[in-house]
Amino acid sequence: MPRCMICGNTESFGSSKLEPVAPTANSIPTALLANFDNEGYIDNMENMGAQLDEAQEAWEEPEVYFDFCAFCGAKEIQWP
Numbered sequence: 100m101p102r103c104m105i106c107g108n109t110e111s112f113g114s115s116k117l118e119p120v121a122p123t124a125n126s127i128p129t130a131l132l133a134n135f136d137n138e139g140y141i142d143n144m145e146n147m148g149a150q151l152d153e154a155q156e157a158w159e160e161p162e163v164y165f166d167f168c169a170f171c172g173a174k175e176i177q178w179p
């Protein structure tokens with residue numbers, strides 16, 4: 100599973116490739132967040148403005164899309 104090298108988060112990651120269409124309440128700079136399960140697979144995604152085809156691609160290639168930690172914002176993400 101992906102892991103943030105800074106805070107150790109392995110659950111929630113955002114994609115800086117998919118920019119938000121409008122500022123969100125939680126101010127995380129992405130249109131798409133993914134929550135990973137214990138096995139490293141995407142459990143669910145929070146779509147905050149991403150197109151469906153973009154979300155589909157991100158689902159299929161998470162290591163390409165999800166590139167920052169949703170908890171601390173670091174981009175030092177380690178993939179297995």
Ligand SMILES: [Zn+2]
Nearest residue numbers: 103106168171
């Ligand atoms: Zn982090």
